[in-house]
Amino acid sequence: xxxxxxxxxxxxxxxxxxxxxxxxxxxxxxxxxxxxxxxxxxxxxxxxxxxxxxxxxxxxxxxxxxxxxxxxxxxxxxxxxxxxxxxxxxxxxxxxxxxxxxxxxxxxxxxxxxxxxxxxxxxxxxxxxxxxxxxxxxxxxxxxxxxxxxxxxxxxxxxxxxxxxxxxxxxxxxxxxxxxxxxxxxxxxxxxxxxxxxxxxxxxxxxxxxxxxxxxxxxxxxxxxxxxxxxxxxxxxxxxxxxxxxxxxxxxxxxxxxxxxxxxxxxxxxxxxxxxxxxxxxxxxxxxxxxxxxxxxxxxxxxxxxxxxxxxxxxxxxxxxxxxxxxxxxxxxxxxxxxxxxxxxxxxxxxxxxxxxxxxxxxxxxxxxxxxxxxxxxxxxxxxxxxxxxxxxxxxxxxxxxxxxxxxxxxxxxxxxxxxxxxxxxxxxxxxxxxxxxxxxxxxxxxxxxxxxxxxxxxxxxx
Numbered sequence: 123x124x125x126x127x128x129x130x131x132x133x134x135x136x137x138x139x140x141x142x143x144x145x146x147x148x149x150x151x152x153x154x155x156x157x158x159x160x161x162x163x164x165x166x167x168x169x170x171x172x173x174x175x176x177x178x179x180x181x182x183x184x185x186x187x188x189x190x191x192x193x194x195x196x197x198x199x200x201x202x203x204x205x206x207x208x209x210x211x212x213x214x215x216x217x218x219x220x221x222x223x224x225x226x227x228x229x230x231x232x233x234x235x236x237x238x239x240x241x242x243x244x245x246x247x248x249x250x251x252x253x254x255x256x257x258x259x260x261x262x263x264x265x266x267x268x269x270x271x272x273x274x275x276x277x278x279x280x281x282x283x284x285x286x287x288x289x290x291x292x293x294x295x296x297x298x299x300x301x302x303x304x305x306x307x308x309x310x311x312x313x314x315x316x317x318x319x320x321x322x323x324x325x326x327x328x329x330x331x332x333x334x335x336x337x338x339x340x341x342x343x344x345x346x347x348x349x350x351x352x353x354x355x356x357x358x359x360x361x362x363x364x365x366x367x368x369x370x371x372x373x374x375x376x377x378x379x380x381x382x383x384x385x386x387x388x389x390x391x392x393x394x395x396x397x398x399x400x401x402x403x404x405x406x407x408x409x410x411x412x413x414x415x416x417x418x419x420x421x422x423x424x425x426x427x428x429x430x431x432x433x434x435x436x437x438x439x440x441x442x443x444x445x446x447x448x449x450x451x452x453x454x455x456x457x458x459x460x461x462x463x464x465x466x467x468x469x470x471x472x473x474x475x476x477x478x479x480x481x482x483x484x485x486x487x488x489x490x491x492x493x494x495x496x497x498x499x500x501x502x503x504x505x506x507x508x509x510x511x512x513x514x515x516x517x518x519x520x521x522x523x524x525x526x527x528x529x530x531x532x533x534x535x536x537x538x539x540x541x542x543x544x545x546x547x548x549x550x551x552x553x554x555x556x557x558x559x560x561x562x563x564x565x566x567x568x569x570x571x572x573x574x575x576x577x578x579x580x581x582x583x584x585x
Contacts, residue, residue: 124427126565130557137554144547149228152544160217160224223535228544229292230534233285235548237386238410238526239556240278241403245411246271247340248375248404249442254343254368259579260438263431265571266564267418269344271411273563274556276337283329286386287322293534296320296392313392320392325385332378339371351573358575379404387526390533394472398457405453409446409491410522413515415439418560420508427569430581433506440505443518447495454488476528479537483524490521523549 250268253261290297295313300306302314313320343364350360380400388399396402416439422428461469476484498514499505531539571577 124422124561124564124569126561130561134554134558134561137550137557139554141547141549141551141554144543145228145232145551146547148231148542148544148547152224152228155221155224157214157217157221160221164217164220220536220538223538226292226534227538229285229289230530231544231548232551233282233289233293234523234526234530234545235552236278236282236285237530238523239552240275240282241407241526242410242414242556243272243275243278244336244379245404245407245409246415247275247336247411248372248379248408249411249415250343251339251368251371251375254364255372257365257576259576260435260583262571262574262577262580263428263435263583264415264419264439265347265574266567266569267415267422267428269347270560270563271414271418272340272344274559275340276333277559278552278556279329279333279336282386283326283333286329287326290322293530294390294392295533296389297322310392316392320389328381328385332382335371335374335378339367339374342367343371347571347574348567351568351571353573360573361575379407387529390530391472393468396457396461396469396472398453402450402453402457405446405450406522406525409443409450410519412439412442412446413518416443416511417515418564420512422564422569423508430570432584434584435580436508436511437502437505440499440511440514443511443514444495444499444505447491447499447518451488451492454491475532480528480532480539484528487521487524487528490517491525494518494521 246268250265250272252258253265253268286293291299295301296310296316298308300308301310302317303309304314318324346360346364346367350358350364353360383400383403384395387403388395416436419428419431419439420436423431458473462473464470494517495514498510498517504510527545574580
C-alpha cells in the first residue's frame, strides 16, 4: 500500500502556489500593456534590429520617399500626405495587433500546459484500455499506476474546456465578436463558412460529451478492476466486463480524440486543416502517457514498492516509448512533407510561420521527440536501466510540451513568444496539481491488481 507522504504533498502545493503566482503576475502585467507602450517597444526593437526592425525600415523608407516627392510637386505631396496618414493608421493597427498578442500570451501559456497534462492522462487511459482489449499478460502489475494517472482526466479535461471557453477570444480567433457577421470589421468569410461547426455552443457541448464518455469508461474500468480483486478465485466476471467496455471505449475514443484535436487545437488556426492531425495528436499523447507510466513506476520501485515489477516491465515501457516516438516522427514527417511539397499557400503557411518565427522550438521539438529517443533507447540493454529511461523520458516529455506549444502559440501570440513567467508558471501550476491528484489516487488502493487473471503471468514476465 502506497502512502502519500507529507513531503510530496508539500512539494505539490508549493508548485501549485508558485505557478499560480508566476502566472498571475504575468497576466496582470501583460494586461496593463497599452498601444502606446507597444509603440515605444516597437520603436526600441526597430532601433536594435529586433522584432520591429522590418516595420521600422519600411516606415523610414516610405517617409524619405514622401519627403522627396513633396518637394518636387504639390499635387504629389498631397497624395503622399494621404499615404503617410494611411501609414500611421497601419502603424496604429499593427501596434494594436501586437498588444493583443501580448495579452493573449498568458492565456495561451495556461492553455498549453493544461492541455499537455490532460493529454498525458487521456493517453494513459487509451493505453490502459488497449491492455484489457488485447488481454495483455505483461502489464497487470502496472494497472494501479495507470488508473491513478487517469484519475486526473476528469478535472484536467474540465479545466482545459473552461480555459477555452473563458479565455476563448484570446486563444480561438473564431470566438471573437463579429467573425461571422457580414459587414463587421472582424468578418472572415472562411470562418463564417465553418460556423456550423465552429460555434461556442457546439464547442462546449462536444467537449462535455468527450469528457463524459472518457470519464464514464474510466469510472467503470476502475470499479470492475477493484471488484475483481475482491472476487472469489476463478470468478472472472468483472474482468470480462472490463474487456467488453474497453473494446467499446476504444471505438468511442478514436472518434472523440480526433474531434477533440480538431476543436481544442486545430481550430486555433481556423483557415488551416490537416487530415492527419487527429493521429498526430494521438501519437503525442500516447507516448507522453506511456512515458509518465514509466517514470512513476520507476519512482515507486525506488521507494521499495512494486517488488514484482522487474527490468523486463521497464524494458517494455521503454520499448513503447521508443516505438511510438518513431510513429510520431512518421506522422510529423508525412504531414510536413506533403504540405511543404505541394506548396498550396493556405496550407503551407502553417509551417512557414513556424519555421520563420519558431525556428528553435520547432526544430528543437523534432530533435527531442525523434533524435533523442532514437539514440537513447535503440539499444535494448539501455531500456532496462532505470536512470537511463528517466533521462530519455524527461527529454520526451519536454519535447512534446514544445509540440503543443508549437501548435498553439503561433496562432495566438505570433512572433511575441519566449519561455518566461507565464509558461513556467503554468507548467508548475499544472505539474503540482497533476502530482497531487495522481499520488493521492495511488494511495487509495493496493498497488497490485491481485484479482486480475493475468497477474501471475505479469509477475513472472521476463523478456
